[in-house]
Amino acid sequence: MQLNFNLEDFIKTYVTGRQNSLLQPDFTKYQTELNNRINGKSVLVIGGAGSIGSSYIKAILKFNIKKLVVVDINENGLTELVRDLRSSTGYNIPGEFITYPVNFGSRVFEKIFRYHGPFDIVANFAAHKHVRSEKDIFSIEAMIENNVLRARKLLDLLLKFPPEHFFCVSTDKAANPVNIMGASKKLMEELVMSYSGSLPIKTARFANVAFSNGSLPLGFLERLSKKQPWACPQGIRRFFVSPQESGELCLLASIMGEPGDIFYPKLDEGKDMIPFDRIAIALLHELGYEPDICQTEEEAKEKARKRLSNDARYPIYFFSSDTSGEKSYEEFFTENEILDTESFINLGVIKNSKKRSIEEIDEIFISLQNLFKKENITKAEVVKALKEYLPNFGHIETGKSLDQKM
Numbered sequence: 001m002q003l004n005f006n007l008e009d010f011i012k013t014y015v016t017g018r019q020n021s022l023l024q025p026d027f028t029k030y031q032t033e034l035n036n037r038i039n040g041k042s043v044l045v046i047g048g049a050g051s052i053g054s055s056y057i058k059a060i061l062k063f064n065i066k067k068l069v070v071v072d073i074n075e076n077g078l079t080e081l082v083r084d085l086r087s088s089t090g091y092n093i094p095g096e097f098i099t100y101p102v103n104f105g106s107r108v109f110e111k112i113f114r115y116h117g118p119f120d121i122v123a124n125f126a127a128h129k130h131v132r133s134e135k136d137i138f139s140i141e142a143m144i145e146n147n148v149l150r151a152r153k154l155l156d157l158l159l160k161f162p163p164e165h166f167f168c169v170s171t172d173k174a175a176n177p178v179n180i181m182g183a184s185k186k187l188m189e190e191l192v193m194s195y196s197g198s199l200p201i202k203t204a205r206f207a208n209v210a211f212s213n214g215s216l217p218l219g220f221l222e223r224l225s226k227k228q229p230w231a232c233p234q235g236i237r238r239f240f241v242s243p244q245e246s247g248e249l250c251l252l253a254s255i256m257g258e259p260g261d262i263f264y265p266k267l268d269e270g271k272d273m274i275p276f277d278r279i280a281i282a283l284l285h286e287l288g289y290e291p292d293i294c295q296t297e298e299e300a301k302e303k304a305r306k307r308l309s310n311d312a313r314y315p316i317y318f319f320s321s322d323t324s325g326e327k328s329y330e331e332f333f334t335e336n337e338i339l340d341t342e343s344f345i346n347l348g349v350i351k352n353s354k355k356r357s358i359e360e361i362d363e364i365f366i367s368l369q370n371l372f373k374k375e376n377i378t379k380a381e382v383v384k385a386l387k388e389y390l391p392n393f394g395h396i397e398t399g400k401s402l403d404q405k406m
Contacts, residue, residue: 047125049077051212055247075101167254202257207239229300264332
C-alpha cells in the first residue's frame with residue numbers, strides 16, 4: 001500500500017472528477033448573504049458525528065458563529081470530531097462549543113435544548129441511511145422510529161422555540177422509493193413539509209457521499225487494513241459528491257432556501273454517474289495493486305488468507321446485485337415535481353413538495369404506531385401500510401439482504 005495515498009485527491013480525480021467543489025460558484029454568488037445570515041448565530045447540529053453532519057459543521061465553521069452544540073449517539077464519533085476540528089486550521093471554533101452523546105428523542109436532549117437554546121440555526125442529520133436496515137421487522141421499526149416518528153417530536157419542540165433556519169436531511173432514494181429506507185425518508189419529507197407553514201424548514205436529496213462512514217468505498221479501505229478480500233457489485237452506477245460538497249450543499253440549503261424547499265445537486269447522468277466497480281479498480285491501482293478477480297466469496301477469502309504481504313495482486317469478487325430494495329439507477333426528482341433551476345448555479349430546488357395537513361400526519365402516525373404494537377408483525381404488512389400513504393412506493397423484494405454478503 002502506498003504511504004503517500006491521499007484520499008481527498010483520489011475522490012477528486014476518480015470519483016467526482018471535480019478538482020474544485022461543485023458548490024464553489026454558489027458560495028461565491030451568495031457569500032454576502034451567507035455572512036449576514038450565519039455570523040453571530042447560535043447553532044445546534046443533531047447527528048453531527050456522522051459523515052454529512054460533520055461536513056456541515058466544517059462548512060459552517062468557515063463563518064463566525066457564536067455558539068455550537070452538537071448531539072449524536074456516537075460518543076467515539078463526537079470525540080473524533082472534536083479532535084479533528086481542534087487539530088485543524090481554517091475553522092472558526094466558537095468559545096461556546098460543546099458535544100453531547102445523547103439520543104435526540106430522549107428527555108435529556110429536551111433539557112439540553114431548553115438550557116442552551118433558543119437556537120438560530122438547527123440542522124438534523126440523525127437518520128438510518130442504509131438500505132440494509134430493512135433486514136427484518138426489528139430493524140425496520142427502529143428505522144421508521146428514527147427517521148419519522150422521532151423527527152415529529154423534534155418538530156413539536158421547535159414550534160415552541162422557532163429557529164431562523166431549520167434543515168432536515170433527506171435522500172435521493174425518497175424520489176420514487178423502492179426500499180423502506182427511501183419510503184421512510186419520503187414520509188419524513190411529507191412530515192416536515194406539513195410544518196413548513198410554521199417553521200422555516202428545508203431539506204435536500206443528494207448523491208452518495210464518497211467514502212462516507214459505512215459506505216462500500218470506505219469498506220474497501222477497511223478490508224485492506226484487515227487483509228480481507230474486497231466484494232463489489234457490478235454495473236451499479238451512482239452519483240457521488242465529496243464529503244466537503246455534502247456539507248456545503250446542506251449549508252446552502254439550510255440557510256438560503258425558502259420554507260418547503262427540497263434541494264438537489266445538478267449532476268449529469270452521462271458524466272457524473274459512475275459504477276462502483278470502476279472506483280474499486282481505480283483504488284486498487286492507486287494503492288499499488290492489481291485486481292485478482294475471483295468467481296466466488298469463498299475463493300476470494302481463501303486467496304486473501306494465503307496472500308503474501310509482497311504480492312502485488314489483491315483478491316476482489318464482483319457480483320450481480322440481487323438484494324431487496326436495490327434501485328438500478330438514481331434520481332433526485334419525479335416528473336410531477338416543479339423545479340427551480342435558475343436560483344442556484346449548481347443546485348436545483350423542488351418547489352411543489354407535497355404538504356399534508358397535520359391531521360393527515362396524525363392519522364399516519366397513529367396507524368404506524370398501532371401497527372408496531374401488534375404481535376408478530378411482518379415486513380409485508382409494513383410495506384403494505386407505507387404504500388397506502390405513498391402510492392409511488394414500488395418496493396423491490398428479493399428475500400435477500402446486504403447483510404448476507406461480504
